[in-house]
Amino acid sequence: MKQFMDENFLLQSETAQKLYHSYAADVPILDYHCHINPQEIYEDRQFENITQVWLGGDHYKWRFMRSCGVDEKYITGDASDKEKFLKWAEVLGKAIGNPLFHWSHLELKKYFGYNGVLNKKTAEEVWELCNKRLAEKDMSVRNIIRQSNVTLICTTDDPVDSLEWHKKIAEDDSFDVQVLPAWRPDKAMNIEKVTYLDYIAQLSDVSGIKVDTFAALKKALSNRMDFFASMGCSVSDHALEYVMYAPASDDEIEAIFAKRLSGEGVTREEELKFKTAFMLFVGTEYTKRNWVMQLHYGCKRDNNTPMFDRLGPDTGYDCINNYAPSSEMADFLNFLNKSGNLPKTIIYSLNPNDNQAIGTILGCFQDSTAVAKIQQGSAWWFNDHKTGMQDQMISLANLGNLSGFVGMLTDSRSFLSYTRHDYFRRILCNLIGGWVENGEFPADYDTLEEIVKGICYNNSVNYFGFNLKTC
Numbered sequence: 001m002k003q004f005m006d007e008n009f010l011l012q013s014e015t016a017q018k019l020y021h022s023y024a025a026d027v028p029i030l031d032y033h034c035h036i037n038p039q040e041i042y043e044d045r046q047f048e049n050i051t052q053v054w055l056g057g058d059h060y061k062w063r064f065m066r067s068c069g070v071d072e073k074y075i076t077g078d079a080s081d082k083e084k085f086l087k088w089a090e091v092l093g094k095a096i097g098n099p100l101f102h103w104s105h106l107e108l109k110k111y112f113g114y115n116g117v118l119n120k121k122t123a124e125e126v127w128e129l130c131n132k133r134l135a136e137k138d139m140s141v142r143n144i145i146r147q148s149n150v151t152l153i154c155t156t157d158d159p160v161d162s163l164e165w166h167k168k169i170a171e172d173d174s175f176d177v178q179v180l181p182a183w184r185p186d187k188a189m190n191i192e193k194v195t196y197l198d199y200i201a202q203l204s205d206v207s208g209i210k211v212d213t214f215a216a217l218k219k220a221l222s223n224r225m226d227f228f229a230s231m232g233c234s235v236s237d238h239a240l241e242y243v244m245y246a247p248a249s250d251d252e253i254e255a256i257f258a259k260r261l262s263g264e265g266v267t268r269e270e271e272l273k274f275k276t277a278f279m280l281f282v283g284t285e286y287t288k289r290n291w292v293m294q295l296h297y298g299c300k301r302d303n304n305t306p307m308f309d310r311l312g313p314d315t316g317y318d319c320i321n322n323y324a325p326s327s328e329m330a331d332f333l334n335f336l337n338k339s340g341n342l343p344k345t346i347i348y349s350l351n352p353n354d355n356q357a358i359g360t361i362l363g364c365f366q367d368s369t370a371v372a373k374i375q376q377g378s379a380w381w382f383n384d385h386k387t388g389m390q391d392q393m394i395s396l397a398n399l400g401n402l403s404g405f406v407g408m409l410t411d412s413r414s415f416l417s418y419t420r421h422d423y424f425r426r427i428l429c430n431l432i433g434g435w436v437e438n439g440e441f442p443a444d445y446d447t448l449e450e451i452v453k454g455i456c457y458n459n460s461v462n463y464f465g466f467n468l469k470t471c
Contacts, residue, residue, distance in 0.1 A: 016432070
């Protein structure tokens, strides 16, 4: 029986161990998509206790606690930080088969030097150990990032954001990790939302362009893209509940937009026509700027209405949507491609049943302008566990170019989540190592080194065009 989480954790062959320890373990991390707060990076926040850094906004953990029957008081309620931690420790001890068990112990090992198992028996010990460690200067936010060997971070930012914290970080010579904005214009697109008119007024103020037509909206967004680009942005991100509807004429889109600006609601058909026009516009703009377009879909959000009313979004009440828009995605990419305006694109579906469909779509639009110009994104959210990661990479390898894959993203609000990259790298090396051991790929270590380092780091440096050295 193997020891729990030893140095060869998840590495089931000698080849896997060589690939990981020789090529993957020490390669830097490029965090091209996350939700951490740039203000906390600039201010170099020091957390008071482990609950703040571990449970303060982690709906992955909240969902598991609820599934174990923990009262909401100890999750998002008014229980003390220590009480919340003790409840988490109690349920974590039984989280067999859940990636949270692995992630949590990888974090305890890397950042706190704890090699034991966290459960109700050890909770007090770990609480004291972690809080003592967090009080030390080398556990501030910036130092956690440095310890994690991170070279660049892309946050997630709205078009109206001033990006003041990004500017301050860039001007601070004492911190050498790049922190760049990523463009997330969902609020400008979601015409059906009750808050839409307030948002448009805010966009008008920030851009200096009165948004009273769709043409003016496009001008305002282009203005803000120029500003984001001046701050180093080269990545966009979209959360979509649809992909493509039959394109409408400019006059029809103007009429839909005018109707909404007048205070009226729009029909579902009008909403989808508008969103399609919006996405075709921004896709074209991304091509002009050589930005990467990331598309996330397959999520049904805010399913528990009473809890949404109480806690708001992103609190653990979302699920996988069975909608699999493969034909619509192909139509969307083709429409941009016909006019020469298809940018580098990464497609993520929350539904793992979409893996093969996405894999076949990629092959329709690859060209010589970039290696794997159209990418399948890393296993995401409900899929970033061992099985999900393996399935995504096997599907990509079967149908496309795994060696050109841009690899893992953090997609987290926690500064301790960088151990997920280590988790991914172990799974990657075990997968490739298994193919080599089984005689399905030669033991050509020059090529294997290039593939492993590429997926772990170098591919994302080259694909996004960041000012970083490859390794």
